[in-house]
Amino acid sequence: MLEFIPRATRFVALPDGFTMKRGGRLTGARIAYETLGRLNAARSNAVLILTGLSPDAHVSAHADDPAPGWWEAMVGPGRPIDTDRWYVVCVNSLGSCKGSTGPASINPATGFPYGPDFPALSVEDIADAAAHTVRALGITELAAVVGASMGAMTSLALVGRHPGLARHLVNLSGAVHAQAFAIAVRALQREAIQADPDWQQGRYDARCFPLKGMLAARKLGLITYRSATEWNERFGRDRLDAAYTGTSAAGTDQLDMNFAVEGYLACHAHRFVRGFDPNAYLYLSRAIDGFDLGDQAGGDADAALAQLRLHSALVIGVDSDILFPLAQQRQIANGLGEGGTRVTFLALASAAGHDAFLVDHARFGPPIAAFLAAIPLARPDAAAALSLSLA
Template structure:
């Protein structure tokens, strides 16, 4: 199996919003479909906190991607028509320069010497990758979850760089509930003795901290309705319980979360997780509107937009998507607002493919 991952070398120094800079940095990306002669059929996808650029299978890497059912010939992101790009966030350990990367100045991993990261930096790095492909205007800029906030920054910082916008389950700023959850996730990692101020290694890895952080995430990515429907109060069979373990797992939902945490644990660098989590908290579009969210959104110029949210999302509540829709409309865009009732909560865009596919495919098909 080949690697579909490509790399774009960022400008050096790459200057960051909060004052730091990177030398010799890069971002990873993957593509599907063919860029037309006019370079006018490009669609860029910016991801949530943990996904890689491998959004779907392609010729070089046939393994399923995180949005596999959405991208391909005849799918919502129709690769017979569009050239689809997915960029891995700066700061993520899935191929882009991140805290686990080697600092060329020292020859050692950055760890906590990595500069403070903002979603504006993520946006600027993605924009450099797109312009590196010779694309001056995207047909559509798509942002999911954290990537939706990065997409808002992208359009603000690079006016005219996207003709239309697809906003998926995101927000114009982090709300206190989301900040509180992410703060707890970071605390769980930092309190793990193996975290060791960011100086862990394969032998001493902050397993417990990452496990709790992931469990907290999974709980908030879904809805109470879904937890009730899937698990109710079903208990584990006696042979599945932790014998002689005081307060050990007793319910199926506990075991489910443990499985999720185990699968995630060594798949993501803890310091990268901390940096991207904090960047999500810091993002606030009102900074671009003299402290006013609507005024910040009012500075974004796109022709058309579709804003999708789900009523069961507790992390990025539906009213936040409504705010984005109203703000873009007030700025002159033709906006469609889609409120879905998927029971899966924030993760619905990864699970309720039928409804998201209909909305996104309909929007892209009409461009």
């Protein structure tokens, strides 16, 4: 069990006896976070960023950690999420291995890592832990919550479970629940990890680590994060350099690795797997599959969306996303609109697939910047209209 914590990460303690949706309880747990910008005197300029499955809390470089963050092009002075205006809080999800309590953390009851004994995790637990973190920082109301992928699910859960905590929402490549294709992909990823003999029922360590299973899981994920169009445009049938053919990034024989796309997957998978705990991967993956916003409204996700109370929302999806297809973002926009939220919905054309929010900054940046710039720093009356211009 392994943890990987950025150097400037700070922590908020969760209350002892933190109760989880599926019955588990945590004692001595914590949430990792980082902040950028300055909180104004009215405490009205806070923006919460909720992450996808794998990122840490280091969203962008700052004085305490100048290393580039995972969303460097989007967060910072003069960028779409402008830290000259906004006080940005980014949390690492409960259940992760990047500082927040998760399967790789020490169980205070035993003195050893939780491993597979960590309580069953849900997206709702992640949302509750994030909400606690925000309040612990002295913020009673967020100007906006921004979530992408799993973070978009978490943002919906947070708004539903903590009414009034956020005035506005930016929901990127999200869904009210996972569809069958995405569930099937993640099921295969989990199977690959658990079929590795070195997984040892989740009792592995740094010396005996389920490397092959993690590599297979990550490669499968990488394939689905982008579109077939992009894979074809980037690699086609290009071959690996002769000097590379026959050896993987880990130095093991790969005599059947002939194509450039194979080399790319091997390189990026190796880069990832030694920086992420396998049990955390399993827990977060299951949490995504188990989430259904409809649980808040008797199984009716559309009704649950209509019950969310926001001043405005920006919902963005991508036409080439196969994990969270565009129809799922349209459903979010329509449901929020039915409940009275002023919604801007954008269907972007991009070959970058589900990962477009991470890499296609030219398409995602301007509408996010315009939406956030239109939010007044003063808290408006609940009935006041917010005029948005995304021209």
